[in-house]
Amino acid sequence: MTDFRALFDAAERDLDVDALQSLAEGWAEGAEALPPISCTDVYTGLATTAHFQRHLHELVEGSPGAAARHALAIIGFTGELEGRRPAWTLLVRLGAVVQGQLLGTGAMATYRASAIHIVFRVCEANLLRLAQCKAAVEMLDGCPLGSARMTLHPLEEGPISAGNWPELP
Template identity: 60%
Template sequence: MTSFRTKSRAECTFSRHLLLRRWQTVSYQTGWRFRADWFLPEVRTVVASLATSAMVPAPTAKLLGAARARNGVSISETMNDFRALFAAAEQALDVDALQSVAEGWAEVAETSPPLSCTDVYTGLATQAHFQRRIHEVSTFGAQRPGSHALAIISLPGPRDSRSHCWTLLARLGEAVKGELHGTGAVAMYQNSAIHILFPVSENNLSRLLECKAALEALGEGRLWPARMKFYPLSGAAAATAATSTTAVQDSSC
């Protein structure tokens, strides 16, 4: 096992460089989305702490989480990246430090405007990006009527707050992306519902049912039961359906 504990100055410099590269590699391998956005000054500070003292102090971890949020990185991607650090260092995950990363991220994300087409809480599409995709498919896909459709999976609302907690939203986003990977679908979370624009096929319909089941299994049953409805994609009606589960009538699952 490689140790990154305190060494001579020369050895420490080498260890920091080695750990930085290992962390970057493991993070890429475990799903970091945009490689050019990974390195930040806070990354170097975190590496220095772990390499010299085998721990990441809470203030240092919070600074990393805050920096990730300011750069539009989702909470799920931020936490997976921090887990990759400890995997790279061949050390057990510091749960307290991970919590500090999440706290730093949340403090910034609550007040910062989104910087990309990805919602920072779920890792799914933002409302603006989702509606733009609906418009594009409706406008340029008219020569293939019925090639796309909209599915809305309505989830039970939170019992004691206005919205689901960000940790559950992160798991929700991971579940949706995992179940729909490779289907060509685009998904958005809004108002306790997952809106999914997808190419119509027998396989994709089956995957949507699996996605609904995966969501119902999250949060110790807090998202059960879920209801799923399908809507034909037809111009303005589809855009309206993207923001309201009652825009058009159709059969439910």
């Protein structure tokens, strides 16, 4: 608005309130059309890798004891995609299943390197939900990812950081 006012000052004209209103309306309409700033992967609906890494970093480097109460679960797949990325339709379904299974747990998940990575607060209920999530992912119709295996990595036991979390064996 300051620049708009300066434009009228430079042109030695009085501020046109109707022009100002038109500018504001156009700005608002344009902003509505922009995609929201998000930390969500557009295919899976899960966290982006960068957002997930940031969350891991905050847990490991954050308040004392936070990492000790959390773990990283990796649900990896045995199926072969021959170096290809899964079809976007499969990623959408995969993300929906994971979100549905983890709803209300406070867990954060991302998909990377043919695996679902989940950081979660360790408790019996969440461990049960992780097992159910693994089973639900394996049940996806027409899923070329194959069977799944899950590994757990306590955050307190090693140098898991933003860019350094375990890969599947």
